[in-house]
Amino acid sequence: MTKFTKMGKCSQVIIVCIAGFGISASHADEIRLQTQSDFGQLDPAFWQSSADQTIIDAIFPKLIEFKSGSNWEWELSAAETIEQIDPLTINFTLKKGLMWTGDYGEVTAEDVEYSFERYIDKDLAAPNSGDWAPLKDVEVVDKYSGVIHFNEPFAPVWWSTLPYTGGAIISKAATEAIGGTFSTEPGATAGPYKIEKWDQGQQTVLVAHEGWNGEKPAYDRVILVPINDAKSAEVAFEAGQIDVSGVAVSSVPEMKANMPVDSILEVRPTAGYFWLGLNAENPSLQDVRVRQAITKAVDVDAIIEGAYFGIPERSTGLVAPGLIGYSEEQQPNRDIEGARKLLAEAGISSLDLELELQNSTDEQTTGLIIQANLAEIGINVQLNTHESGTFWSLGDEKGVGMQMTLKAFTSPPDPAWSTQWFLEGQAGIWNWEWFKSEEYEKLHYAAISETDFGKRAEIYHEMQDIMDASHSFVWLIHPPASLIYKDSINPGLLPNGDYKLHAFAPAE
Known part of the structure; x- marks a missing residue:
């Protein structure tokens, strides 16, 4: 039985919508989303919160990434090709032309080597080291190609490492230039978005990264607004201050009965x-x-x-x-x-x-x-x-x-x-x-x-x-993910309701 069929029970999504004449909180080229907290740690080996994860996934490339939708599937991202040769070996080749911000040039196989091997560096003592526990090393073949070697078979690599936060690629040169680690200010990024502005505790503004060589995000600007309490976030959504928000599970019955106009409510099962x-x-x-x-x-x-x-x-x-x-x-x-x-x-x-x-x-x-x-x-x-x-x-x-x-x-x-x-x-x-x-x-x-x-x-x-x-x-x-969003939006959501920011788009 494949992992896809094993995951079948987790792919059910409840959707409720209502039509009307609402006004989005955003301009046509931007979208505003609620997060449960402000971010605090953008180093993938040290991330802590879902807010950290949301931004890491948007500003750093990965070889592969999860597709948005209701089924757990992955797709190529920064990788042109990737193949598991045997239980201990994965070959990959990067797409050419993926650029770091600043003057750090292209994303290379050396960056991949540096990013993954950090997890097994005992001196770094990364709290998320388990993401790559069986890793032996990453062999750099040429500028764009490499080989991932394991000490023993690693069953989760395709499901909780490469397409998840542990698969994020950081710039070797930029990170070494700032001492080998960082928290809120990475030396360089190369994802579909980059950070334009951070008003701590208020909002984070992301803008499309011109050096991204994948599909251009539909929204030029993404504004993340930290609101810890889901009930407060619901109020902000109904007031038109945000376009996408989490919903308290306890609010779901009432919200289904009295849906805000021009809105869609989703309740998704999670593995949390x-x-x-x-x-x-x-x-x-x-x-x-x-x-x-x-x-x-x-x-x-x-x-x-x-x-x-x-x-x-x-x-x-x-x-x-x-x-x-x-x-x-x-x-x-x-x-x-x-x-x-x-x-x-x-x-x-x-x-x-x-x-x-x-x-x-x-x-x-x-x-x-x-x-x-x-x-x-x-x-x-x-x-x-x-x-x-x-x-x-x-x-x-x-x-x-x-x-x-x-x-x-x-x-x-x-x-x-x-x-x-x-x-x-x-x-x-x-x-x-x-x-x-x-x-x-x-x-x-x-x-x-x-x-x-x-x-x-x-x-x-x-x-x-x-x-x-x-x-x-x-x-x-296992808390379900309950979200509400404007019906003018096609949400970029993973099966568990996590945001995939560059997959958000206007509804057709």
Whole structure:
């Protein structure tokens, strides 16, 4: 069975539209889109947020890229040709004439070599190094051609590395000139768009890059407006301030019933996951019985009804429906008496804990439900709400001092990209549960080198069982992507609702 048929369940899209006489927020040659946050890290080896990813994908070229639409498929981009010769070897040839901004000339195979090999540079210590974990090296054949060599087979390379953010190509000369890394100011870019202006916290203006040798983007200017709370973004959309916006899942029923004029609403399934994480290294949560009591006490069904109006289904684990390794085995039902018994066995009659979460309406509702749930077993929960940028810096600021966190991670259509964040080396970086398991580590690397779909699925089932046995994860939902846009727009969206900016175009 091919990956395309395996992904069939994830390709369903719900669309609602209504006609009328609205006025777009943009001029004919520009489009304004909401992002959940401002960007903060444009180095592909260090990116953190969906806002980072959106801009990286627009300003840096890739050999291949995902197609927009409802099915996960990739297409050639900066590559003229690309071919996997054997499980350890991929040959590629770049298109000629793709130019860097500034005076850095053409994109070359040497840039590809530099971009990919950075991930395995131990001195760089890239947090996203797992994107290229089995890479041996990139051999430069000539100015435009090269060979990617692996130490072992790498099953996710076509699904979560080359067409995803790990496949972004940066300028060797420009990056070395600024010290080998960057955050918000890359030395040069060569994607379909380039950054014209950044008003931090207000907007990012992208304009078409004249050195791009692919299909010219339909819009000359793209303006990204950071609005963290989806409810606030909905208001901005209805006021005509933006053309494309995320929608809170809880808003979908009301919006379907009372659609803004000249608008289209889409609800797409994603491979992302939203969960309550419990830090096993924090002194208050080191006793597994305490963590297990919390997992038993949280009423996931109440969260789905109260925060999400019953729209998404309850998650069964890390891996989303439609992906290799998805488990149909349901998580246990709430067991309040069992939770109390475990706390009694641990000698705890009262406990104070803190829950870190973002300030979106849906997450705050989720936090309040968890707070009420845990109060029933004698655990007092303080809710600490944060803006998106502040929240994702908590790993550095609080470290092991974090106790409970509500988090949502996005994912491309391969589970390896998700399982890598819970390796021991990610503790305190992305692994805020400080989850550690030697067996999990072995299975992660076995899975990425396994090319048999059935065997890979079995490995991911086992890995999820190990995560569940740690009682550090309360799986909630795989959040659907809910978006609304003007009907004058043909949206450039990946199957999971992520923006592909250069694929946006006026509707025909």
